[in-house]
Amino acid sequence: MTKRDQQPNILKFPALQKWINEYGDINYIKLNDSKEFWKQIAIIENYDLKNKNREEKFAFWLNAYNFITIKSVLF
Numbered sequence: 001m002t003k004r005d006q007q008p009n010i011l012k013f014p015a016l017q018k019w020i021n022e023y024g025d026i027n028y029i030k031l032n033d034s035k036e037f038w039k040q041i042a043i044i045e046n047y048d049l050k051n052k053n054r055e056e057k058f059a060f061w062l063n064a065y066n067f068i069t070i071k072s073v074l075f
Contacts, residue, residue: 032074041071 019027019034031037044064049057 026070028070028073031070037070040067044068 019031021027044067047060049060052060
């Protein structure tokens with residue numbers, strides 16, 4: 001897995017796109033069962049921002065916010 005693959009990316013997150021309908025609604029029940037979603041949560045929880053530039057940090061926090069918001073809906 002490359003460094004880029006280990007960055008959470010909600011825009012390219014296939015499991016999330018798979019569970020969004022044409023109205024933008026997310027099927028949270030099926031998303032909760034997605035191993036890929038929980039893998040992305042683990043990446044966010046362990047991601048090291050020390051050596052990242054401003055743009056990388058900004059992108060991380062946008063994605064982290066979105067993933068954590070979805071995670072909170074699941075609980």
